[in-house]
Amino acid sequence: MKRSVFFTILIIFANLLQAQSIHISGTVTDEWRNPLPAANVFVEGTIDGSISDDEGNFSFQIDAKSAFTVVCVYVGYREWRQELDYVPGRDQTLEIVLVQEAVLGEQVLVTASSFSSGEQEGVTLTPLEVVRTPGAAADIFRAIKTFPGLQQVDDGAGLFVRGGDVSETVVILDGAYLNHPYRYESPNGGFFGTINPFLARETFFSSGGFSAEYGNALSGTLIIESVDIPVRRALTLGLGLAASSTMLNLPLADGKVGLSLSGNYSNTKPLFKLNGHSRRFSQYPNAYDINMNLMYQYAPRGSLKLFVFREDDNVGIEITRPDDQAFFEGGGTNNLYNLRWRHLSASNWLFTGNLAYSDFAQEQQLAVLDLETKDALYQARFQAEHQLNSFLNWRSGVAFFRNTVGIFGLVPLSDLDIRENAETRRIDTNYASNRGVIFSQLYWRPFNSLGITAGLRYENDSVAEQSFLDPRLSMTLQVTDNWNLLFSTGDYHQFPRPDFYDPFVGNPRLQASRATHYIAGISRQTETSNFRLEGYYKDYQDLWLYNAEINIDNEGSGFARGIDLFLKRKWQRFNGWVSYSYLDAERFWLDAPAAASPEFDITHTMTSVLEIDLAQRWSAGVSYRYATGKPYSSVADLYHDSRVPSYQKMDLNISHLRQFFSGNLTIFYLAVANVLGRENIFDYLYSNDYQRRTAVTSSMLRNVYFGVSVTM
């Protein structure tokens, strides 16, 4: 009897323990709701699982007895996991949204594209890197500034590259040049870039020695490629302390047509109200932008892309000098229409072309200053490229630019005179220039370990009535498995900014300035770390120099030399980099009475960034930047004889990811800028007798920003 009772209990117990079959199904997508095929979904500790199909769908059956954890892994994405309660007979449906992980290696540093050996001199960033970089405020330009070769001149986004002015770096979107790439444009660039990082598939930056494909820039290039056809419909809404945004991705016509629409509105009033500000505003900085990216894949290897963009910004801020104060009122509107064609022929010829139109209108008022600028740029470009064999790649192109510029209004005789009764002069410039470009370059690999890119760029400008031929050369020699020697040199020309052609305040016969780059360096790249050390010398000739008789001439000259160091390393949960730049620059240009440090001669710039994956859904980042103070004139008769105190800034950010409903990804973020609360001084404004001064500082000290982004 005892025995039978025992076995009865055992059988009941065993039945209770018996595993129940559970069906698990769902979809795997990225944060933009694009399906991820071949993602591995399984139950932890077992090999029970499945991979997702082309639509991101998966399903499998398991025998469960208790709670279990489902894991999803996919190359290049953060691991996803979720513990599920065991409920007998209840099937599970999962909408898994994977988030890209920080990348290291080719995507971050060195070769961006195998067809562009010249690009080996630069860095590339993905949208995620831009957003995760602390202190970058999700801005492409600010994120780029954490890399070496960029000087910190103020708190803005302006790209001052290796001893060059901000105007000497060009920005190119999908092959079209952007004449005005900054929001809240200022002489130091602007406070942000105009392009939303999530519209950029990839961003590539070169700090010098770039190939013959790019021109009209003495210093650097920033090249942005916009996103491709979305695979799945997705809507993203963002709300932050000072901005709201929306983005819609729509695949149409079986994936042959794609549409991305985005709109952003920012008003910084709540941000300044919360954090306090050191300067008064007549109008808090506010802006909106609308983007449309329409893509059509007319053949498997041929596509058309239309990128339309409109941006409008306004600001009214108080400028204070010891004797006077006035409000600067400014506003700008930027429009871009860019049609890009891309076709890869059956015989492996790659053709690309662009037709683009952009215009920019700006109004500026400050005391007696009342200036209106209108600028329109028409562009046409055609390029062909062919991989001749494993060792030779040829690329050539032609481009035509027509720039019409009008600058009208009154400006004070002295640049910084903000008195109500200051003397003025009238500017009324209106001109059109036509510029033609032909370039050709060849990549040759004569030995396994040596790569050479040689190119020529011809340009002709109708206003300057000038033609030139710029030779460019870059070489990479692999000395060991991971170590490379790099060398590049070339001539770079840049035509004057529009107002320099004004017959009354400028010189209509002004010619292009020229820089010759010499760059040598070493790099080491492993699976987990990147190291790069480069030295450079840049010789400037024909710089624009103010002249009492003819306003401005080409008699200026100068040099920039320096060392850039970059070290990036990835540990398990940590991803960090350190950039250091040493710069020594002199220019005899513009108002300098002799060769002297220009305001962007920042001797030491150091940036360190650390990103940490704290836990499954939390991540944090910290960055610290130090820069030598910029030169200023402390005595009326001296030019740039002193330096303002050093610039120091520490930024923190933290973000948390949640999935509240099927197919949703919600990101909460909090950023604290200038944690140390340091008052950085960017310049001094002096009284008319040069006896008293006011420091120009950032508008906010320590400040907090937070927001949320919801994708569905």
Next chain:
Amino acid sequence: MKKLLTIALLFIVSLPVLAMNETDSLFQQVLDEQREVVRLWNMSEMSNVRAKFERLLRVTEHKKLAHYYIALSGYYMVQDHISRKENEQADKLVDDAIEHLNKAIEMDENFAEAYGLLSSCYGLKISVSPIKGMVYGPRSGIAISKAKEISPENPRIHLIEGISSFHTPGMFGGGKDKAKVSFEKAVKYFKTFQPASSLAPDWGKATPCIWLGRLAMERGELDVAEAHFNTVLSMHPENRWVSYVLLPKVKEMQLAENK
């Protein structure tokens, strides 16, 4: 009761052993599945195999082998993507394969098979983007030298070296004569090769004969080529490339020659 307790204790003690054996047998099962998938060249199924090795990696004690087989699955899939000109997918997968092989090497720095496959993966990087040859060519060379240093008589390493020489011009240290020597060595060493265990790498036995056949075809030695292809079919009668492409081509060439 005493007996019951003894049985219970024995059961508890033997649990880890049973679990380990179960994992090994699963490993063997997935490995057999991979061989079958390669035999039928069914690359859509190879994604599943790769995923299973990825899951096994978390439960098996043979972690270095799991890393190796994830990479090997990727290696086959990359070849398929390259043939379809899907270079972006190919590049991602080959990067992933390289990462897994490096992890396998971290666990066993004398893992010659991993060095061999790593060399081949660097070769695939070059196939995806020839300009990267400057960076990956020397890396491939270093990896294969290391593999040969550790295991000079491993047939797969000679096979991989042969394939690399076949695709590299003589001026860069490759060439078809050099490839032939490597393939012949591979055939020789395959005859005596014994894998260290049932889970250890044991693939590619027929492959050198395919390459020798191709080389013979190029030289116009059609009978030699036919013999090599028949050797392949004697090992793998269902090899589609040999059955439907290479052998008919040889026959066609023989007919043309006889005319």
